[in-house]
Amino acid sequence: MLSCFLLPHFHDIECNTDSDRDALLSFKSQLSDPKNSLSGWTLDSNPCIWSGVICSQVGERVQCLGLSGLELSGKLHPRLSNLTYLNLLDLSHNNFHGEIPHEFGNLHRLLALDLSSNNLGGKVPSSLGNLISIENLVLARNRFVGEIPTEIGNLRTLSYLELSENYFSGEFPISISTISSLESLSVSKNNLSGKLSQNFGHALSSLTFLSLAFNSFDGVIPNSISNASNLQYIDLANNKFNGPLPLFNNLLNLTYLALDNNFLSSTTSLTLQFFDSLRNSTLLNMLRINDNYLAGELPSSFANLSSDLKLFHVGHNWLTGNIPHGIKKFQNLLSLSFENNCFTGELPSEMGALQRLQDIDVHGNRLSGEISNIFGNLTNLYTLAMGNNQFSGRIPTSLRQCKGLFSLDLRMNRLIGTIPKEVFQLSSLASLYLAKNSLHGSLPNEVGTMTQLETLDVSGNQLSGNIPKEIESCFSLKTLVMARNKFSGAIPTNLGNLAYLQTLDLSSNNLIGLIPVSLEKLRHIQTLDLSFNQLEGEIPINGVSMNISQFHFRGNNQLCSSNKEIMQNLGVLLCTVGKRKKKILVPIILAVVVATALLISMLLLFWTTTPRRKKINERKTGVSVAPFRGLPQKISYGDIRIATNNFAAENLIGKGSFGSVYKGVFSFSTGETATLAVKVLELQQSKASRSFNTECEVLKNVRHRNLVKVITSCCSIDYKGQEFKALVLQLMPNGNLDVSLHPENESGGSFLNLLQRLNIAIDVASAMDYLHHDCDPPILHCDLKPANVLLDETMVAHVADFGLSRFLYQNRPERQSTTLGMKGSIGYIAPEYGFGSKASTEGDVYSFGILLLEMFTGKRPTDEMFKEGLNLNKFVSSMDENEVVKVADRRLIEDYEYSTQSSNSDDRSSGFDSNTHWLHKAEECIAHVLRVGLSCATDQPKKRWSMREASSKLQAIKHSMLSF
Template sequence: MLQSWKQGPISQSTRTFPLWQTLPHLSNLTFLHSLDLSGNTFHGQIPKHFSHLSLLNVIHLSNNNLSGTIPSQLGYLHRLQSLDFSVNNLTGQIPPSFANLSSLENLSLARNHLEGEIPTELGNLRNLSSLQISENHFSGKFPTSIFNMSSLVFLSVTVNHLKGELPQNFGKFLPNLKSLYLASNMFEGIIPNSISNASHLQVIDLANNKFTGPIPLFYNLKNLTRLILGNNSLSSTTLLNFQFFDCLRNSTKLQELRIHENHLTGELPKSFANLSSNLQHLCVADNFFIGTIPQGMKKFQNLISLSFEKNYFTGELPSEIEALNNLQQLVIHSNRLSGDIPDIFGNLTNLFNLAMGINQLSGRIHQSIGQCKSLNYLDLRLNRLGGTIPDEIFQLSSLRTLNLAGNSLQGPLPPRVGTMKQLENLYISDNQMSGNIPVEIEGCLSLKSLTMARNRFNGSIPTTIGNLSSLETLDLSLNSLTGAIPESLGQLESIQKLNLSFNHLEGKIPTKGLFTDLTKFDLRGNNQLCSLSKEIIQNLGVLPCVVGKKKRKILLPTILAIVGAAALFISVLFLFWTIKKKRKERKTLVSSDPFRGLSQNITYGDIRIATNNFAAENLIGKGGFGSVYKGVFSFSTGETVTLAVKVLDLQQSKASKSFNAECEALKNVRHRNLVKVITSCSSLDYKGEEFKALVMQFMPNGNLDFKIHQGDEESGSLLTLMQRLNIAIDVASALDYLHHDCNPPIAHCDLKPANVLLDENMTAHVVDFGLARFLCQNPSEKQSSTLGLKGSIGYIAPEYGFGSKASTEGDVYSFGILLLEMFTGKRPTDEMFKEGLSLHKFVSSMDENEVVKVADRRLIEDYEYSTQSSNSDDHSSGLDSNTHWLHKAEECIADVIRVGLSCTVDQPKERWNMRKALSKLQATKHSMLSF
């Protein structure tokens, strides 16, 4: 008499039959107690007639290809203790009849396609110890009755669409619970501290939900091994952080702690070091933690991964990390760490992921990184690292990504790079590297991205790059490369982006392969290139190549041109003495008005000569409707002056409209903090195509955006506190003039740091009035909405998104964001601002007395350094004076940030106007100066 049937994997031929065809007649299974057919590939539906096997206490059909719904008749198997249908393709709902399975201890339906709500009646299964229904499509509110099942030991509902809150008395009725998996759902509300009442808990995974409120405090969980609270909206303070880490003091078995992607703030306490020495994974990433990384980490000898990225940690990286010789991942990018990178890598031989980019780390890259033989990912981008790249890095045969972009690295790219067979991404843009591109680069057979832009590489482009068949991105722009474009580049079948712009390349542009698709390559700024393709000539504006007989045809015109030039030269000599007599008189006039000698009717030819045929080295920047070049113009007196030329890209549909709007707005306005437009040019270029440009004052110190985010102390380009305050007052003065002293008032509509230029005295000038609007003072006059207004993301007032009219309040909002950006060092488009969090909300979430903690730390450090230096020789003032100076600086920063918050409230009518904001900023400056 058969009582148990366990079927292991069966032959391929049998697997092709539905489940019901592989079983003997049910009359032969009447006395069956256990049915285990797991791990096969049976398909078809679960037979309803299983319900006739009344003695069954085990049905295991997991890891098959079963489909259809779960028969409700299975609810009649009152002796059933274990039911496992996981990893199939079942659909439909959990039958409510399962509430009748009073003997059921294990119910596993994970990894199917089940849907609908979870029956509340499951809470009646008083013997159920394991409920596993994860990775389905369940929705609706999770039954609270299940939280009252005292028999539960294991509960997993991860990766569903379940809602609801956890009961405040959670844990009171779950004395035996060991594993709680609620991750990747839509649970919300506060996580109750009462979870600690389930004192046997070993695993708590509540990640990827919508929990809010303070981070919970779990005391008495002595058996806890995993605590995962990541990707919620939990909050904290320095005090709460202390309590949180202190409550885990007795969780001596803790191996994994993840509290990433929340809204946690404040400093990490020293009690951080009291965590379990068994800790293997620690992740506090993507929060708002400040202060230094706590000491005491050498205790965690078992640590495998350490993630501190995307916070506001300052100070130096603790050298005691060297003791963590089991560490495989060290991820601390996107903070404000400074100082030299400690030489810690000789002992971290198991490291495969090292990400330290986007900090303020300085010094050299240590050779000891070469001892991390398992390293797969190395990210040191956007720091202040100097020197050359150690050869040892190019000996890391397993390295797949090397990102050193945005530093001050020098020297060549060594030929040894060709030995890196596994390398997929090489980023070394924005450094000071030089020399030739090594031909050995062809050895990087796996390379997908190669970006070397904005360096000093010279020589020709190696033809061997054409052998990199996997290459998708190649960016060699803004270097000093010469010679022809290799034909072999056309063979790059996987290429999606080829950028060779702004070099000194010459000769014929290839016409085969990728060069047949104009959207895939950029060759601008190489004025010696030519082409035989009409399409390339028309779209890229390059000259046609001259070949064959055509050379002879141009010989006679060339000779005639030389003779004509000689005659013209003699005429110029004849007239020179008359010009010389008047030069002194006109020079006096020019000195009184630096632009008087400049012709007001500037032509395309004048601009072309002034910008050296729009050469790459004269390109200042690019905007929404065109490019800005530096141009050297000649006076009629022979004197020269440097000006800025904004050349409109008339291929864009609204460029002409922007040009007209800017001319109209600036026609009658005059203010020291507005960029002065000298003249305009509206004519035809040498191809007979329309050409429009504005000629303006040249600002030698660039734009505010660069100064905020890329300035540094070493180059002297870091803006000090007083400089930032003066610039803020300058911008506020310009807007106050536009809003209150112009008739009609003018709304700029695109205020951002990139549109604030700095002259030789660091005086700020607002520029780019391409989106400016005249504001109607008569309510009956029609004014267009802002639905078509394209400002800059992050700076656009929220009401503009709903079609509100352009207004001074909209400019005030943009100014407030600019102010917050200047004094926090954070762009409003930073990756941290997502899911409803914004720059305004981030700053306003800080306590009134702690608002300075979100300030750009470089401002405070600058004052700390300057006051220490000034007091080093003044023993009478000493530390007390230093403290007063620092306190006053922090007070100034807090005042300015409060102005920014007052300008960025959601309701336009509740915002300050520019006159009030300007007055407050001037008062703050007066307070600083008087102090």
């Protein structure tokens, strides 16, 4: 979504509001508006006060139309092209369909056009090549077809072109690759084909972002891309490029390079040249060259890559030789992928020094030697895949240190010994593959503690003993494979209680007895294999509604069925009534006896241990005196996933512009737990990562009781290999100020009385005073509003969300950016920002003034009553000071009337009515606060109070109130 605040053109503006109104009403007339967002668009009102519309101050011509995310549907009306002074048109994230009218090419003053995330289709009109002033053109995530118009190459001021996730076909226009002003170019996820020009990159001197991924481009990747020397992000993955790895010299700012899933080839010497070309890319942190046809050895010079490297993927190639040494240099490495190559030798022991590693994948090679204890040092490991190699020896018990391990794959090796019970103490484990080794002994009873386990495969070993009944507690199991072992005894009775089970394979063991009747409850079962055991009795699968061809029972000569269809399909005998009674009588008697004995034992155990258990529980639920002690300075994606229960919807407590906030319960090294807030960034948004970096930069050095406390941060990779960023914050139990001021219904939220609102106002003023006057350089918040003010358990306010913040370099004006295109919140942004003024403390003061007026009037600045030129400032200032009760939040006055009626009856009987005096004092307090708000929110920046003056004045008002 683009901002509506763009620098207007003032020359030659004529007063023709009527034509603009007609164009907008024609557009509205064919729309579906389920949220009634455009209900204020009426024939008898000025369009300049309509929702989503911003006009020029001179001539009142429509310059901005921003209607993003309103669920609007319909077609784009050609008469929108009559808005000839339009600078910005943002209709993104709606349900518009049909084609782009070719008349849009007449919007010659348009600087930004965003139609992304709709259902628009057809061909993009070539007339868009007439938008000679346009800087941002965003058509992503639609259904456009045909070729990309070559006329787009005529847009010589274009800096941002986003055409991804459509159905464009044909070749990429050479004309676009000659736009020297282009900074970001994305055409990913289309059907484009053909070769790139061998001069691609020569003219793109400003380009920083290039994504051509998920198309069908072929041919050689031109080395000329290096001429775009400002490139930071290159994604050419999932195409049909062939030839050698390209050389990327001179890309000093490169941070992300993806060449995976192509047909690129290489030899040892060519790979060496490729790594040498990246020697000067000292900021590189993501490198993907997996899923190609690279051959030869991985040269040791790969250690010359950037020490900032976080992801290195070379899997699914034809690389040979040993994994070279020097890997310990990459202390920031999070994900390492060598899978499905031909590497030999042992894993370098220095890998154990990479303590931030979260994902290691070396499966499908010829690696050998014992698995050392180095993985015990990698406490942030999330996935460890070492299957299909030649590793020998025992499974190391040091794996118990990997508390956040999600997937462990050691199958198809030469491992011996028993399965350490420490493996089954990894409570976060969801996938465990130990198949096709030489493991022996029993399956530890600790398997029952693995409530998150979804897949367990121990097939093809020499495991023996009974299948532990504790496995019935693995409620998340979907796949259980224990075939080709030496398990004996009966199948656990309640195995059918595993409601999500889809695959159950216990074949080729020594199991005996009846098949548990509980298996009839397996509604999701797809494969059931109990063949080649010594099972007997009737097959209880009458209640299972599934393709019976996926059920296997052969090799059990004493099984039978009373269902003729099952008997015929599974090749078992027909059960006779007499036989069945005889066979089940003894087990039933034994079951009753055992159950009775077990019940008596449990009652005795409960009687003797209840007092002790109560004391233990009391100790466990005690409140920690140091709630954050033990929290690591850096946490992994796996830690956050566990704390938020895999980002469950019930833990979602808020959603902002760049991400979502979840409640998470973290377990600390002390054994204590604490509930914290986790702000997860949605990195697919173009500015989300910048917002994260800004917030980290601001909050890492500030300390104030009224600023939100950041406990730690996480810059990691999720289980899909995608970048993941999050902030862990102190949880604010009372939510944000916006919810308290404007509850969804009369009973919702908690009412804030006068003193509470005054205290919150002082808290916010104190925080802003600190940011403006006590930080070096001063910090500008740039998005102050009630939703960004959080309330803790004692109703103390904390200013939050610094994603749009800026530093005020007072002595270095060249580093001070303008607010052109800056996002913010309508109603709270200072008016001068609409004309490109530089960000300033006065802008924050204006936002604070509006917030103060909203707190004590109870009205949002975007309230429907504010139209025809009326706004919150004018609404308050229009009232005489003696009429403050008319603009004040009526709930504040009613609260004082109610709370003083009964308590002052004695005073009234004595002739003194303190109720009247209380009300008078409350009104006086509100009047003083509103005056502060107006002094802060005046239109002229130079006449606004500073935050220090506002804070001091509010403190004085509170002192006067309390002294009374």
